[in-house]
Amino acid sequence: MKYLEFIFKTEPCSEAVNDVLAATLGEVGFESFVDSESGITAYIQQELYREELLKASLEDFPIENVSIGYTWSEAEDKDWNEEWEKNFFQPIVIGNRCVIHSTFHQDVPQAEYDIVINPQMAFGTGHHETTSLIISELLDADLKGKTVLDMGCGTSILAILASMRGADALLAVDIDSWCVNNSIENIALNHINNIEVELGDAATLNRKGPFDVVIANINRNILLHDMAAYVACMKPQAELYMSGFYAEDVPLIREKAESLGLRFTHSKSQNNWTAVKFVRP
Numbered sequence: 128m129k130y131l132e133f134i135f136k137t138e139p140c141s142e143a144v145n146d147v148l149a150a151t152l153g154e155v156g157f158e159s160f161v162d163s164e165s166g167i168t169a170y171i172q173q174e175l176y177r178e179e180l181l182k183a184s185l186e187d188f189p190i191e192n193v194s195i196g197y198t199w200s201e202a203e204d205k206d207w208n209e210e211w212e213k214n215f216f217q218p219i220v221i222g223n224r225c226v227i228h229s230t231f232h233q234d235v236p237q238a239e240y241d242i243v244i245n246p247q248m249a250f251g252t253g254h255h256e257t258t259s260l261i262i263s264e265l266l267d268a269d270l271k272g273k274t275v276l277d278m279g280c281g282t283s284i285l286a287i288l289a290s291m292r293g294a295d296a297l298l299a300v301d302i303d304s305w306c307v308n309n310s311i312e313n314i315a316l317n318h319i320n321n322i323e324v325e326l327g328d329a330a331t332l333n334r335k336g337p338f339d340v341v342i343a344n345i346n347r348n349i350l351l352h353d354m355a356a357y358v359a360c361m362k363p364q365a366e367l368y369m370s371g372f373y374a375e376d377v378p379l380i381r382e383k384a385e386s387l388g389l390r391f392t393h394s395k396s397q398n399n400w401t402a403v404k405f406v407r408p
């Protein structure tokens with residue numbers, strides 16, 4: 128999947144301005160944000176980019192007297208891979224119980240659950256708040272013998288942990304063929320044999336399941352759009368864990384989930400990124 132890299136310059140360049148800019152960009156399809164000295168760098172899937180939406184959102188920027196300029200270019204696939212390996216991906220321990228590392232790491236800390244992944248271009252090393260929040264939820268959940276759907280699986284890190292915690296008959300789905308291939312590789316690296324991987328989106332869920340647990344760490348707009356399809360393949364008493372949005376988006380997510388008959392259990396946040404849990408009564 129091709130990504131575009133946007134370098135935004137903000138004036139004044141403050142943390143508050145850059146946080147609001149990241150939230151604004153998230154609403155028009157941008158996925159990841161890196162702070163820089165003069166603003167932020169943000170990434171969007173090429174096919175999701177709409178110039179008119181970006182311009183309209185910047186015109187409506189909610190803080191007054193801020194000027195925002197940008198340049199963009201195509202992000203090279205191979206650079207992402209190298210960047211991850213060189214700069215970003217260090218072993219991480221979550222909840223003192225789950226370590227995530229790659230095959231190239233030495234001196235990996237010991238933990239109850241040891242997940243090895245080669246992320247390449249797929250999202251999901253445990254370093255992003257949204258992944259870490261869902262991992263914490265899965266460490267608390269009773270997954271023994273449960274059927275699990277991992278929507279937007281990325282590296283399949285969440286499905287792999289769910290399988291290690293006793294879940295059975297898991298399905299991992301991603302819209303990006305890079306993620307599907309990477310998931311297959313990671314599942315094999317962890318010697319797991321009960322996760323199926325499929326390329327697709329919510330449309331592929333027709334007649335799948337029903338599942339005891341559904342996980343979806345994607346983004347606010349896709350969750351709002353696809354939540355009905357997730358609920359349609361949940362058993363009674365099934366749990367739905369979602370992340371990929373900010374604390375201020377919870378009322379919207381909750382309103383949608385409750386309109387589909389789900390019961391809100393709780394939400395948890397890290398650096399304003401938020402995960403929620405719902406149950407189907």
Ligand SMILES: C[S@@+](CC[C@H](N)C(=O)[O-])C[C@H]1O[C@@H](n2cnc3c(N)ncnc32)[C@H](O)[C@@H]1O
Pocket residue numbers: 249250251252253257258261278279280281282283284285300301302303306327328329344345346349353371
């Ligand atoms: C934020 S990443 C989460 C990856 C991993 N589950 C984790 O928690 O680290 C979101 C993933 O959702 C995938 N995705 C985006 N839109 C999707 C859709 N409509 N249906 C399924 N997957 C989608 C992306 O390709 C990406 O791999």
